[in-house]
Amino acid sequence: METRMYETDVLIIGGGTAGTMAAIKAKQAQPQLNVLVLDKADIRRSGAISMGMDGLNNAVVPGKATPEEYTLEITESNDGIIDQRAVYRQASECYPIIQELDSWGVDFEKDAEGNYEVYRVHRKGRYVLPMPKASNLKLILAKKVKQHRCKVINRVMATRLLTEGNQVVGALGLDVNSGELVIVKAKAVVLTAGAAGRMGLTDSGYLYSTYENPTNSGEGFAMVYHAGAELTGIECYQINPTMKDYNGPACAYVAGPFGGYTANAKGERVTGCDYWSGELIMNMWKLANKGEWPLFLKLTHLDDETVSKIEAILHHNERPSRDLFHAGRGKDYRTDMVELNFSEVGLCSGHSASGVLVNHEAETSLRGLYAAGDMACVPHQYLLGALTFGKIAGVNAAAFAASTARVEPNQGQIEAERKRIEALSANADGVPHQQVEYKIRRIVTQYLMPPKTTTKMELALEKIRHFRKEDLKLLGARDPHELGRALEIHSIVDCAEMMASASLFRKESRWGFYHYYLDYPERDDANWMKRVIVKKGGDGEIELSTKELPPYVLETRTGVAGGTTA
Amino acid sequence: MSNYSAHYVQQRAEASVIIDRDKCIGCDICVQVCPMGILALDKDGKAYMKYDECWYCTPCQTDCPVDAVRVHIPYLVR
Numbered sequence: 001m002e003t004r005m006y007e008t009d010v011l012i013i014g015g016g017t018a019g020t021m022a023a024i025k026a027k028q029a030q031p032q033l034n035v036l037v038l039d040k041a042d043i044r045r046s047g048a049i050s051m052g053m054d055g056l057n058n059a060v061v062p063g064k065a066t067p068e069e070y071t072l073e074i075t076e077s078n079d080g081i082i083d084q085r086a087v088y089r090q091a092s093e094c095y096p097i098i099q100e101l102d103s104w105g106v107d108f109e110k111d112a113e114g115n116y117e118v119y120r121v122h123r124k125g126r127y128v129l130p131m132p133k134a135s136n137l138k139l140i141l142a143k144k145v146k147q148h149r150c151k152v153i154n155r156v157m158a159t160r161l162l163t164e165g166n167q168v169v170g171a172l173g174l175d176v177n178s179g180e181l182v183i184v185k186a187k188a189v190v191l192t193a194g195a196a197g198r199m200g201l202t203d204s205g206y207l208y209s210t211y212e213n214p215t216n217s218g219e220g221f222a223m224v225y226h227a228g229a230e231l232t233g234i235e236c237y238q239i240n241p242t243m244k245d246y247n248g249p250a251c252a253y254v255a256g257p258f259g260g261y262t263a264n265a266k267g268e269r270v271t272g273c274d275y276w277s278g279e280l281i282m283n284m285w286k287l288a289n290k291g292e293w294p295l296f297l298k299l300t301h302l303d304d305e306t307v308s309k310i311e312a313i314l315h316h317n318e319r320p321s322r323d324l325f326h327a328g329r330g331k332d333y334r335t336d337m338v339e340l341n342f343s344e345v346g347l348c349s350g351h352s353a354s355g356v357l358v359n360h361e362a363e364t365s366l367r368g369l370y371a372a373g374d375m376a377c378v379p380h381q382y383l384l385g386a387l388t389f390g391k392i393a394g395v396n397a398a399a400f401a402a403s404t405a406r407v408e409p410n411q412g413q414i415e416a417e418r419k420r421i422e423a424l425s426a427n428a429d430g431v432p433h434q435q436v437e438y439k440i441r442r443i444v445t446q447y448l449m450p451p452k453t454t455t456k457m458e459l460a461l462e463k464i465r466h467f468r469k470e471d472l473k474l475l476g477a478r479d480p481h482e483l484g485r486a487l488e489i490h491s492i493v494d495c496a497e498m499m500a501s502a503s504l505f506r507k508e509s510r511w512g513f514y515h516y517y518l519d520y521p522e523r524d525d526a527n528w529m530k531r532v533i534v535k536k537g538g539d540g541e542i543e544l545s546t547k548e549l550p551p552y553v554l555e556t557r558t559g560v561a562g563g564t565t566a
Numbered sequence: 567m568s569n570y571s572a573h574y575v576q577q578r579a580e581a582s583v584i585i586d587r588d589k590c591i592g593c594d595i596c597v598q599v600c601p602m603g604i605l606a607l608d609k610d611g612k613a614y615m616k617y618d619e620c621w622y623c624t625p626c627q628t629d630c631p632v633d634a635v636r637v638h639i640p641y642l643v644r
């Protein structure tokens with residue numbers, strides 16, 4: 001395969017929510033530096049916010065909520081396993097980001113006096129700020145990246161980080177149009193490649209009807225793993241409540257403030273608080289086991305005008321094809337309750353807590369490597385957290401790059417990656433990626449979906465390792481596009497192995513359904529109020545350990561033990 | 567040399583994204599913005615769905631300057 005080479009000061013991998021903000025802020029902080037954004041898609045419409053979002057789920061707006069209140073609420077929601085300083089920093093620094101987005105033309109809901117409207121969806125505080133008309137959010141961010149003279153390379157999928165000892169010095173990737181191997185030398189790297197969204201099979205059976213944008217297939221997690229960085233919270237899976245068969249959120253956040261709710265078949269309200277957490281999914285799962293299933297989104301009690309308002313948000317933003325889906329099934333919110341289901345299982349710190357281990361400066365355990373957004377473990381980060389930590393990562397990466405000499409990449413790492421990619425294209429008549437992907441995701445669904453048991457997860461590990469040895473060898477690709485899809489399967493396999501290993505290691509249950517481990521059904525704060533760390537050991541196998549939580553910065557309330565107060 | 571029949575069978579799948587070829591001016595915008603990279607221009611310079619890997623997210627339809635793209639929900643999801 002042909003080779004293409006770039007040199008930059010700061011490299012951003014993934015120009016999504018966090019990545020675009022990281023690029024803008026890196027350039028603002030150090031205008032003399034070159035900033036390069038690499039994306040496997042096109043940053044104008046890539047990632048989770050491709051078509052905007054219904055709202056900011058965690059806006060801490062002065063006068064409406066405080067950073068302390070938010071941090072304590074997330075500490076509880078994540079069962080205490082949290083770097084409070086990082087969450088507190090996100091909560092304290094998010095408001096200027098909202099104001100900046102506003103000044104860039106992002107449309108937020110405001111009251112008659114022009115103040116931001118925030119709604120209560122969390123258990124206690126009010127943090128949901130609607131942005132129903134902002135389907136152009138990503139176009140705005142992409143334009144700002146260009147205005148700041150950052151270089152953008154679309155359609156290059158990063159596949160491996162380049163390292164020298166404990167330092168990251170660039171990345172390798174595949175141009176999914178031309179098939180070239182792309183080498184980027186960089187002084188600092190920001191990883192913002194999103195969630196691992198293609199882990200479990202979807203309920204519709206269509207491979208790409210995942211909750212997450214299916215471009216986010218876990219390379220971020222796989223790349224840091226192979227580079228030797230630490231990951232954490234991998235056993236705290238992501239499972240979300242969605243429409244049955246349609247990957248739109250069950251939308252308590254949108255419909256809730258208007259009076260919509262989650263109901264049983266008789267139309268009776270069943271979940272008290274609809275804030276997404278392992279506890280909510282556990283409650284849903286228990287109802288399913290009692291025969292109270294399926295659950296429904298109920299809006300039939302609302303008047304026509306209210307339903308029209310909800311539709312105006314849900315059908316034009318975030319997942320705008322939702323109306324087509326309902327119409328196709330002959331369902332109308334005015335007359336019909338809409339069936340809900342669990343999403344497929346995945347890894348994501350945006351909604352849950354899995355990711356690269358980062359501190360409050362977005363630093364990873366490797367020098368020169370920063371991470372933010374859905375792939376960096378700052379639990380329940382959501383859209384605004386991705387933007388806020390994107391900023392922190394961008395500024396810090398720029399400072400690092402400004403004071404660092406360039407290190408030439410290691411030729412052996414480049415050749416090993418070339419070999420991995422060329423093996424797939426050399427096998428053009430091999431098993432197509434769809435079939436191979438279906439099989440690994442079937443293993444994930446059938447053996448890793450909670451409730452977890454030792455037996456099931458040990459079987460999963462055996463099957464995943466067999467799959468790595470046998471099935472990945474059969475996988476083939478006929479063109480650069482298929483080559484990209486095939487490489488994504490390698491990431492899925494890496495993530496699956498980490499999911500099984502980390503889950504087996506944490507011998508307790510925590511985070512509601514996300515780590516409901518039947519062999520150890522109770523939460524055990526005495527032994528497990530700490531992080532599980534996953535990394536690649538010297539022998540190339542997964543190495544597991546624990547790490548104490550960073551000291552809490554706030555007094556904890558009852559119900560949350562552990563974590564000393566600094 | 568071995569002499570075996572083909573190692574794969576062709577499988578058909580319904581295309582869920584449909585382009586009005588009379589309207590399409592071949593500007594390539596839909597091809598560029600699609601996150602999944604599944605659209606392409608054919609030999610006549612008209613857009614079409616090349617790979618069955620759609621997230622039905624709709625930037626292709628929204629950003630097309632001549633309203634030539636219709637995104638349908640993929641068969642299995644409908």
Ligand SMILES: Cc1cc2nc3c(=O)[nH]c(=O)nc-3n(C[C@H](O)[C@H](O)[C@H](O)COP(=O)(O)OP(=O)(O)OC[C@H]3O[C@@H](n4cnc5c(N)ncnc54)[C@H](O)[C@@H]3O)c2cc1C
Pocket residue numbers: 013014015016017018019038039040041042043046047048049053054055056057058156157158159192193194195211212213215216217218219220247248249253318319350351372373374375381382383384386
């Ligand atoms: C359907 C849905 C609804 C949501 N609703 C809300 C909501 O209402 N409110 C809220 O606050 N949050 C919501 N969220 C969460 C929020 O959108 C995300 O947490 C946030 O956008 C994540 O930002 P990110 O930068 O980590 O990922 P993304 O914005 O997804 O960016 C990841 C980027 O990485 C690129 N990429 C992936 N792999 C590679 C690779 N190998 N090489 C190069 N580039 C790569 C992708 O193309 C993409 O551009 C929702 C998420 C989804 C999916």
Ligand code: SF4
Pocket residue numbers: 583599600601602603604605619620621622623624625626627637
């Ligand atoms: S709907 Fe989304 S994934 Fe499907 S073709 Fe259009 S842009 Fe691509």
Ligand code: SF4
Pocket residue numbers: 585589590591592593594595596597612613629630631632633634635
């Ligand atoms: S955006 Fe519209 S006009 Fe342009 S290539 Fe696509 S279908 Fe044709």
